[in-house]
Amino acid sequence: xxxxxxxxxxxxxxxxxxxxxxxxxxxxxxxxxxxxxxxxxxxxxxxxxxxxxxxxxxxxxxxxxxxxxxxxxxxxxxxxxxxxxxxxxx
Numbered sequence: 239x240x241x242x243x244x245x246x247x248x249x250x251x252x253x254x255x256x257x258x259x260x261x262x263x264x265x266x267x268x269x270x271x272x273x274x275x276x277x278x279x280x281x282x283x284x285x286x287x288x289x290x291x292x293x294x295x296x297x298x299x300x301x302x303x304x305x306x307x308x309x310x311x312x313x314x315x316x317x318x319x320x321x322x323x324x325x326x327x328x
Contacts, residue, residue, distance in 0.1 A: 247281045249274070254282065 241249075253263040253274070260278075264271045311319050 246277045250278050250281045253278075
């Protein structure tokens, strides 16, 4: 049975607000859990994704073992991360 986009969006929204696990929610509605995860990836948190952009910064760190590690962290956490990395080197 093919479902309409609007129905899929509604199901995802309903599950998010239900307090039930995806497994419980799907079992009560005879929905395959793997299909639900596909729908959730496509239609879940659309408004939140649009407005919850987080600025990130990338830092390249050269290690003494001749490898490079690239970390991506939120801008507001960059100072904390650098402080912890410097503390590890002491």
